[in-house]
C-alpha cells in the first residue's frame with residue numbers, strides 16, 4: 001500500500017523552477033515581515049523596498065481606504081450608480097404582447113382601437129407583436145390593459161440587455177502600482193493595449209486556481225490571511241483537497257533541495273488578479289475576475305492525481321469558466337483524463353503548464369499531463385530574449401507560450417530580471433518565518449496564468465466557445481522560433497494586444 005501511494009505521489013511535479021537569490025530580493029535588510037505582525041494594509045513599499053522605482057508614489061492614505069472587492073479609490077473609473085439603475089431600463093414607447101391563437105394580424109387594427117394603442121406591429125416570432133403606446137398613455141398603463149385582456153397570452157415590458165462588462169472598468173491610465181514597470185512580461189504581451197480595448201478586466205469570469213491554495217482569507221495570521229495586492233481581488237468558495245476542508249489557504253510548497261517553501265498558488269493568483277491602480281506592488285492581467293482557490297498540492301509540493309481530478313470536477317460543478325493548472329505529472333491517468341473531459345464538455349477552458357523538465361536528460365522533455373491532453377491548452381515558457389526557456393517542456397503538444405523568463409539570476413535591463421515579478425510569500429523552513437513580498441520566479445507555472453487571464457478577458461467579451469478561443473489565441477500569437485508552428489514554442493507567444501485587435505476591438 002505504501003509503495004502504491006508513493007508511486008502516485010511522485011508523479012506530480014510541482015512546476016516552479018527556481019527562486020532566485022531569496023534574501024536580497026525580499027526586504028533590503030529590513031526586519032522581515034512575520035505573519036502575525038503583518039498588517040495587510042501596509043503599503044507594499046515598506047515591505048518590498050528593493051523593487052521600488054525612483055519615485056515611489058505617496059500612497060499611504062489611498063491604501064488605507066481600499067474598499068474590498070470593488071473600487072480602489074479615484075484612480076479607478078467606476079460605473080456611476082445611476083447606470084446600474086438604468087440597466088433595468090425598458091422601452092418607453094411599446095410593450096411586447098403574445099396573442100392567443102385566432103387573434104392574429106387581421107384583428108390588430110381593432111385591438112389597437114379598443115386599447116388606445118397607436119400601432120400593433122407583428123414580429124417575426126409567432127403571435128408576438130410590439131404594441132405602441134397611444135396619446136396620453138403610459139407604457140405601464142398599456143401593459144396593465146393588455147395583461148387583463150382575454151385575447152392575450154402574455155404581455156411584458158421590452159427590457160434592454162447590456163454587455164457583460166459591469167462593475168469597475170479599468171484603464172491603463174489607472175496604473176499607479178510601483179512595481180509595474182518591472183513586470184516586463186506585461187508589456188511584452190501587450191497588456192496595456194488590451195486593457196484599453198477591454199476595460200472589463202475579466203469582470204464576471206471565474207478562474208479556478210488548482211494549486212497550493214491561495215492567501216485569500218480574512219484572518220490575521222498565516223495561512224488564513226490575505227496576500228498584499230489581493231485586497232481588491234474577488235474570490236468565490238473553493239475547497240482544500242489535501243486536508244479535505246473548505247479553507248484552501250496557501251500553506252506553501254517546499255522547493256526541492258532548498259530551505260524555502262513558497263506560496264506557488266498565491267503567485268499564480270496575483271499574476272491573474274493583483275489589484276490595479278491601488279498604489280501597491282504590481283498588477284494582475286485580469287484584476288476583475290473572481291478566483292476560485294482549490295488546494296491540491298501539499299506542503300512538500302506534490303499532489304495526488306485523485307486530488308487534482310476532484311479539484312477539476314469541483315471547479316466544473318461550481319461555476320468556474322477557466323481552470324488554471326500550473327502543475328503536471330509524467331503519467332497519463334484515467335481519473336485525470338476523465339476529469340479533464342468532464343470539465344471540457346461543460347464548456348470550461350482548461351489551461352495547464354507544459355512542465356519544467358526539458359533540461360533533465362532522464363526525461364524526454366515532452367509536455368506533462370494534464371497539459372498533454374487535447375482538451376487542455378498546453379503552455380510553455382519563453383525567455384526575455386524570446387526563445388523557448390531552456391527548462392520549458394516541448395513537443396507536438398505544446399500549444400502556446402508566454403514570457404516566464406529563463407533564470408531569475410540574470411539581470412536583463414536595469415532592475416529587471418529574466419523572470420516574472422509578482423507577489424506571494426516565502427517561508428524559511430529553518431525558522432518558520434513567513435515573508436510576504438514581490439519575488440522573481442521562472443517556470444511554465446507562471447506562463448500558464450497569463451494564458452488563463454487572457455482567456456478570461458475574451459470570455460468577458462462574450463467569446464465562450466473553447467475551439468473559438470483556441471483559434472483566436474493561435475492566430476494572434478507572435479511567431480517565435482522557426483516560422484509557423486514549431487515544437488519549441490507552439491503557435492507562438494501569447495499577445496493580448498493582437499488578441500483584442502484580432503477579434504475586432506480596434
Ligand SMILES: [Ca+2]
Pocket residue numbers: 240243245246247248249
Ligand atoms: Ca485547509
Ligand SMILES: [Ca+2]
Pocket residue numbers: 177229274275276277278279280281282283
Ligand atoms: Ca497593485
Ligand SMILES: [Ca+2]
Pocket residue numbers: 479480481482483484485486489490491492
Ligand atoms: Ca514558430
